[in-house]
Amino acid sequence: MTAVNKTRLKKILNELAGRGLEQMVITDPAAIFYLTGSRIDSGERLLALYIKISGCFLMINRLFPAPADPDIHVVPYDDTQDAAKILAGLTDNTRALGVDRNMCSWVLLRLMELGAASGYVNASVCADAVRQCKDEEEAGRMRRASHLNDRAMEEAARALRAGISETELAEETARIFRRLGADGISFEPIVAFGANAAEGHHVPDGTVLRPGDCAILDIGCIKDGYCSDMTRTFFLGEVSDRLREIYALVKRANEAARSVIRPGVPMSRIDEEARRIIRAAGYGEYFNHRLGHFIGIEVHEAGDVSAANNTPAASGMTFSIEPGIYLPGIGGVRIEDLVLVTETGCETLNAFSREITVL
Template structure:
């Protein structure tokens, strides 16, 4: 158990009037214990109580070797897992539940009366995960450094007649050569009109001169994710592509320059959106500006018009404005940003100058 992280979660529980909670998200359990336990459809839960007596309920099928600083309660496939959990919870107090607990387990716990009521306790752990500690910052910085190295090499995969699928295969090979745990998602590479789809899946599309080439890529390293997007042009670029590129770049840079602790996520989104709207492309920026990231590519929390939460030092999230012209092309430029004491730094150093690949 990482005591400091557990204590932060317990403090968030106190702020929300929760004395006890069950955490079932394997990512959150990894965050708190340093152990990966992937139960698939089986029951797994970490029970936290502000008065102590934390417990990890885990099926015997999973290896959790050695002392991990928390009592393990083992059960087998034929044991009544929820009944075992309910024999330890305080039935007279509200029970916090995280958003990943399967409904079938929660419904059974409710029938058993495991708590006096049931509250969504996800934010207690999600908000702790959102602010990175020094160890996490170092891992996130390293994952993005390696992602920059990968992006430098991805340019070299672009050649006449290549398909998106061939480039994607090359990208996965590069991530392997760089010693990562592999791509953290996708990876996405889209040519021309395909780049106007936000999450295009690489297919047999053949590259042709004048296409944009959009790479949205990330790797996992030391269990932490990176994520960045660069958009290039193949052999030639026309005036409209150049204009859109420069607008998106300005939006990316303006939002990054504005970021600082105390600002609301929605205000950061607005800075980028205003640049794009003023240039006349507002309707074509069809998604939120960014998302939090860490153990998962999309950690809870986003940089969007509806998120009024305040940004804090130590948070890491993406800044990824885009303009998508259906049937024509799309441009997205994405960096991961670390909020510092008085501003923000980009974890990605790869150039954002308009680049024509040949």
């Protein structure tokens, strides 16, 4: 996609209108990619998409290629120019201006100094609300990224052996993704062996895998601009009764949460469905994070599956379901899948087995 997606733009403009706004400046590169199909990393330089009813105006430094699209009015500038002043010349200073939460403070302060608008409103929710529900093209990209993740997990699991370190496996995982044709990794792989698996977001280190250890692999890639994310827990040689017990609980929690997902069901209800199973078994305090996060162009997008979020599920939403139990000094288990909400339920994007695996 290398042109303005008019359907997406119209939806965001409708969200703006619903909040009494007529204009917005988007500086989040992911949101700009969502609307224009152009992935631009401008570093410290201002990249801004100014949208209003009459169209799109993309401010871009001449160092970077601009999309060739008649529906995007490109406003180029040089390093020696005052980019914020140029942007202020585009806006309607008699109206409130929506800005996104990614806007650098130096840009916002300069716009305020120049009187670029009558007021300034955090309007990120206008783009976030639209991005939460994927269209068919996006759903296809999410499926392809998750399919690559399934294949990478299979290869990474085969690399598990006594003596391999967490760092070595993390590096091997990145190489696996490249071999499989991924565009990159969506986050640094989380690899945790033995007692380290009690840390939900352990940073891989020199710890080596030993017989009897659990091994958490939380990995993801980028394909065609969209992210995947999946976690599986493996065991080397043998598995203790305690870890076998919590594995079965986490698996049940994952299945239970996915079984209730359908349009209209609040995120908090989905979270509770998984949490009650773990809590009833006496491990509630050891499930110490939200059940999931939204995902798409970014691995963590606006929205989550937690007790604090009563937003109802809607067709097209994609988010993770990742219950876990983490026992300090012993180890942990997490089983994570991505789901796509459908008209009648949900589609699980990961096909990799959730059965207990002892290597």
